[in-house]
Amino acid sequence: MxxxxxxxxxxxxxxxxxxxxxxxxxxxxVKLDASVIFVVPKAYGDExxxxxxxxxxxxxxxDLTETEQAEFWNRIQYIEAGSNLIPYVGPEEFERIIxxxxxxxxxxxxQHFSRQFTFSxxxxxxxxxxxxxxxxxxxxxxxxxxxxxxxxxxxxxxxxGISAKNISGKPLVVHVHATEFDRSGENVNQxxxxxxxxxxxxxxxxxxxxxLTRQIVIDKYGIPEDKVFTVHNAVEPVNRPExxxxxxxxxxxxxxxxxxxxxxxxxxxxxxxxxxxxQKDPDVRFVMAGSGDLLNRMVRRVARLKxxxxxxxxxxxxxxxxxxxxxxSDVYVMPSVSxxxxxSPLEAMRSNVPVVISKQSGVAEVLRHAVKVDFWDIDAMAxxxxxxxxxxxxxxxxxxxxxxxxxxxxxxxAAAKIMDxxxxxxxxx
Amino acid sequence: MKSIxxxxxxxxxxxxxxxxxxxxxxxxxxxxxFQNRHIIRKIAERSYIPATNMLLSLIREYGKAxxxxxxxxxxxxxxxxxxxxDVIRGFRELAATGCVEFLAEPWSHxxxxxxxxxxxxxxxxxxxxxxxxxxxxxxxxxxxxELIYSDNIGKDVYEMGFTTLLTEGARHVLGWKSPxxxxxxSINPKLKVLLRNFRLSDDLSFRFSNKTWTEWPLTADxxxxxxxxxxxxxxxxxIVMNYETIGEQHAAETGIFDFFRHLPEAVFARSxxxxxxxxxxxxKYQTVAALxxxxxxxxxxxxxxxxxxxxxxxxxxAFGKVYEPESRVLExxxxxxxxxxxxxxxxxxxxxxxxxxxxxxxxxKYLNPYASPYEAFINYMNVLSDFMIRVDNSVSxxxxxxMLTEQLSSSYINPQSKSDTxxxxxxxTMAKTIAxxxxxxxxxxxxxxxxxxxxxxxxxxxxxxxxxxxxxxxxxxxxxxxxxxxxxxxxxxxxxxxxxxxxxxxxxxxxxxxxxxxVVKSAVKTAVxxxxxxxxxxxxxxxxxxxxxxxxKK
Numbered sequence: 001m002x003x004x005x006x007x008x009x010x011x012x013x014x015x016x017x018x019x020x021x022x023x024x025x026x027x028x029x030v031k032l033d034a035s036v037i038f039v040v041p042k043a044y045g046d047e048x049x050x051x052x053x054x055x056x057x058x059x060x061x062x063d064l065t066e067t068e069q070a071e072f073w074n075r076i077q078y079i080e081a082g083s084n085l086i087p088y089v090g091p092e093e094f095e096r097i098i099x100x101x102x103x104x105x106x107x108x109x110x111q112h113f114s115r116q117f118t119f120s121x122x123x124x125x126x127x128x129x130x131x132x133x134x135x136x137x138x139x140x141x142x143x144x145x146x147x148x149x150x151x152x153x154x155x156x157x158x159x160x161g162i163s164a165k166n167i168s169g170k171p172l173v174v175h176v177h178a179t180e181f182d183r184s185g186e187n188v189n190q191x192x193x194x195x196x197x198x199x200x201x202x203x204x205x206x207x208x209x210x211x212l213t214r215q216i217v218i219d220k221y222g223i224p225e226d227k228v229f230t231v232h233n234a235v236e237p238v239n240r241p242e243x244x245x246x247x248x249x250x251x252x253x254x255x256x257x258x259x260x261x262x263x264x265x266x267x268x269x270x271x272x273x274x275x276x277x278x279q280k281d282p283d284v285r286f287v288m289a290g291s292g293d294l295l296n297r298m299v300r301r302v303a304r305l306k307x308x309x310x311x312x313x314x315x316x317x318x319x320x321x322x323x324x325x326x327x328x329s330d331v332y333v334m335p336s337v338s339x340x341x342x343x344s345p346l347e348a349m350r351s352n353v354p355v356v357i358s359k360q361s362g363v364a365e366v367l368r369h370a371v372k373v374d375f376w377d378i379d380a381m382a383x384x385x386x387x388x389x390x391x392x393x394x395x396x397x398x399x400x401x402x403x404x405x406x407x408x409x410x411x412x413x414a415a416a417k418i419m420d421x422x423x424x425x426x427x428x429x
Numbered sequence: 430m431k432s433i434x435x436x437x438x439x440x441x442x443x444x445x446x447x448x449x450x451x452x453x454x455x456x457x458x459x460x461x462x463f464q465n466r467h468i469i470r471k472i473a474e475r476s477y478i479p480a481t482n483m484l485l486s487l488i489r490e491y492g493k494a495x496x497x498x499x500x501x502x503x504x505x506x507x508x509x510x511x512x513x514x515d516v517i518r519g520f521r522e523l524a525a526t527g528c529v530e531f532l533a534e535p536w537s538h539x540x541x542x543x544x545x546x547x548x549x550x551x552x553x554x555x556x557x558x559x560x561x562x563x564x565x566x567x568x569x570x571x572x573x574x575e576l577i578y579s580d581n582i583g584k585d586v587y588e589m590g591f592t593t594l595l596t597e598g599a600r601h602v603l604g605w606k607s608p609x610x611x612x613x614x615s616i617n618p619k620l621k622v623l624l625r626n627f628r629l630s631d632d633l634s635f636r637f638s639n640k641t642w643t644e645w646p647l648t649a650d651x652x653x654x655x656x657x658x659x660x661x662x663x664x665x666x667x668i669v670m671n672y673e674t675i676g677e678q679h680a681a682e683t684g685i686f687d688f689f690r691h692l693p694e695a696v697f698a699r700s701x702x703x704x705x706x707x708x709x710x711x712x713k714y715q716t717v718a719a720l721x722x723x724x725x726x727x728x729x730x731x732x733x734x735x736x737x738x739x740x741x742x743x744x745x746x747a748f749g750k751v752y753e754p755e756s757r758v759l760e761x762x763x764x765x766x767x768x769x770x771x772x773x774x775x776x777x778x779x780x781x782x783x784x785x786x787x788x789x790x791x792x793x794k795y796l797n798p799y800a801s802p803y804e805a806f807i808n809y810m811n812v813l814s815d816f817m818i819r820v821d822n823s824v825s826x827x828x829x830x831x832m833l834t835e836q837l838s839s840s841y842i843n844p845q846s847k848s849d850t851x852x853x854x855x856x857x858t859m860a861k862t863i864a865x866x867x868x869x870x871x872x873x874x875x876x877x878x879x880x881x882x883x884x885x886x887x888x889x890x891x892x893x894x895x896x897x898x899x900x901x902x903x904x905x906x907x908x909x910x911x912x913x914x915x916x917x918x919x920x921x922x923x924x925x926x927x928x929x930x931x932x933x934x935x936x937x938x939x940x941x942x943x944x945x946x947x948v949v950k951s952a953v954k955t956a957v958x959x960x961x962x963x964x965x966x967x968x969x970x971x972x973x974x975x976x977x978x979x980x981x982k983k
Binding site for chain 1: 447449450451453741742743744745746747784800801803804806807808810811814
């Protein structure tokens with residue numbers, strides 16, 4: 001099975017779970033003897049390449065004379081994303097991107113005439129333009145490469161997938177890691193929604209990362225049920241002996257929130273729950289790791305509740321800092337308002353950290369050894385945190401079962417399911 | 430003639446309300462009153478009341494030929510009296526027919542038999558006396574919580590004065606043997622053991638209304654055919670199920686009432702079976718063999734062991750913790766404290782924490798208030814934490830003995846319960862309890878000094894008093910009765926001293942002497958009188974009765 005896969009990012013250059021998921025999945029597929037051509041815009045050169053081809057979309061020359069592509073280009077050319085809806089970007093990065101991108105827009109226009117595009121590979125202001133250009137590039141890759149199935153991850157790559165399908169006539173599988181409803185609540189960006197819907201409709205199969213997302217795809221995008229399949233995400237097993245000796249410099253127990261500080265992640269519920277716990281037991285420390293547009297509001301709220309000495313902000317963490325944070329934590333909380341999957345609790349459990357997760361997350365569908373609460377139920381959340389901190393049996397239980405549960409969520413299994421779906425899509429044609 | 434023992438079990442726990450950690454120390458209302466009342470009413474109307482009426486009419490129809498038995502837990506009895514007194518009235522009518530045997534079980538449907546012999550005994554006696562008081566017959570047959578049984582539990586039960594016991598016909602214990610005979614305890618053969626025929630029981634309780642079951646629909650005639658197909662030697666078939674089977678687990682429209690209505694007729698007409706109660710059955714039939722059960726069995730799940738309640742980290746911590754304050758609760762003499770402690774021992778709380786059925790949980794989700802075992806654990810531990818604070822407070826109250834002078838007339842601070850408490854514990858756990866007791870004492874020196882002394886005083890008793898159990902009650906009965914309330918309120922130390930003084934006497938009385946039935950019985954009877962208030966003086970019982978009646982009238 002030869003797979004032409006369109007992504008937007010790949011480790012180590014990631015801004016969200018999408019890159020990690022694509023990597024794990026691709027590795028799993030390669031193990032099943034699939035050959036994967038993974039297309040990302042603007043490959044940096046230091047991405048992990050383990051047995052699959054990484055094509056840098058910027059290297060591909062586009063022939064604009066192909067009428068169909070020109071048409072496609074015309075169709076979406078005028079689409080521009082509202083900048084406040086850019087996914088996966090924290091505010092400081094967003095600001096930086098906008099200033100940088102403004103220059104790049106000019107660059108890419110120039111290059112437009114030379115028929116070669118430079119992609120920033122970062123989510124930014126001219127995202128829509130990049131999406132469209134990526135689609136254009138996709139068709140030329142599709143024309144020059146041999147493959148059996150096209151796999152496109154998230155809406156950014158759907159147009160690319162569609163154009164590749166049109167050129168090659170091969171089946172298209174779109175993979176929904178998140179929908180516009182998860183990113184923006186009910187105030188969806190109509191343009192993004194349209195691209196998503198167009199992609200799902202054009203696809204032969206739709207893969208969702210959870211039943212939660214599957215239901216959204218069915219209900220809100222009107223996609224027929226028999227075309228939508230759930231393949232839960234997994235997590236890479238790791239052994240990091242260097243983390244064994246991670247020092248905790250405070251004697252108190254640490255409760256951690258780790259993720260973008262945005263509406264979708266429910267950081268405010270974490271702050272309120274922290275307040276409840278601290279009222280009963282001041283010997284606990286809370287950490288909010290990450291940044292986002294709600295960060296300042298959270299800092300203000302913590303100050304107003306006068307728990308600044310017990311509640312800490314780390315800013316954005318990446319790579320080994322994330323692992324170190326997990327290693328220091330006694331409880332990990334993911335109070336997401338809406339989370340298509342949510343891989344971070346799995347990473348926490350992998351480090352033997354008990355987790356409290358919201359019922360509104362896809363990961364709640366696969367985890368047994370986790371406390372699940374409604375994101376809005378601050379009392380229940382506080383109670384769960386307190387329970388894990390105080391009652392030894394609970395911690396023991398999580399340590400003995402949590403890690404093995406996570407270790408059983410293998411990408412190999414997810415990849416095997418997806419491989420079946422590929423065959424299904426190919427046979428359908 | 431062969432016998433069918435039809436035995437119905439009733440238990441409803443006091444389900445806990447959502448009790449957050451910030452309620453700890455501030456709020457002592459633990460129970461979900463609304464939910465508990467709602468469930469009791471619902472089941473009473475759908476099941477208990479119509480089923481009882483049906484049984485009454487069957488007994489009227491068939492006279493002494495149709496018999497059934499009941500095992501009803503304390504929490505169920507209490508909640509029924511409170512929310513569905515009509516059900517209790519129905520049971521009284523049943524009792525009056527003389528065709529119904531009531532079994533004894535640990536009062537709060539607890540797992541005390543696995544942890545503390547003293548508490549186990551106390552609860553069984555409490556239940557037995559309550560039944561005697563309510564229904565006018567003293568139970569002779571014992572059925573432990575969820576039919577939990579082991580050789581040692583059997584031995585303990587015999588020592589309480591029971592001669593018949595009901596447990597599960599667990600396949601891994603029986604092997605090739607049939608459950609349809611009378612067996613006996615392997616330590617003390619005087620205790621007869623009846624075994625639940627789980628296949629024929631579950632055909633009714635689980636499968637009756639299952640339309641995908643190959644035997645559906647199950648009629649009384651078909652059921653009797655199955656009875657007839659049993660080996661002709663087999664004598665007694667014990668059909669044991671929850672009373673809710675009739676009308677709740679299987680709604681009236683499934684035909685479950687019709688099944689039972691026709692069962693006696695079919696049995697009499699088409700088989701050589703009749704109906705017996707457990708204590709009649711053990712008299713009718715020969716004991717065929719001793720049953721060796723070194724590890725506890727139960728009626729739960731496929732495994733028929735105790736892993737539904739104990740075994741994972743959550744259950745073990747919760748179960749261990751709830752028994753820690755045992756002696757302090759009993760010493761406190763605080764009735765509400767004791768009541769809450771009993772209710773917290775109810776096995777359901779541990780059942781909710783079980784992680785075995787993460788995969789298929791349909792049966793276990795039935796009336797389970799929690800979405801996951803973790804929630805069950807956290808909630809329970811919050812309640813228990815609050816309870817522990819109350820225990821600490823009540824023990825440190827310097828003048829509680831004065832306040833409770835009256836209640837102490839059938840005191841918990843009585844030598845028997847104390848010495849027993851210690852006797853049963855293995856040296857290790859004993860050391861632990863002493864350690865935990867000593868700790869608070871050290872923290873609050875003024876108030877707790879006496880406690881520390883008490884502990885010290887107990888030590889020697891614990892080491893030597895093993896054979897004393899049976900003999901002491903006899904001795905104690907007299908002083909307990911005669912002593913004026915004022916005297917009993919005297920500090921516990923003295924009481925302990927008395928026990929110590931009695932010790933040599935107790936030692937001399939060997940177990941063998943106590944063995945003859947009559948002696949044991951009388952010993953137990955006196956023990957009953959001397960011990961906890963439920964067991965206690967007729968006066969008290971009399972005092973309670975009118976109150977109960979009032980409720981009934983309402």
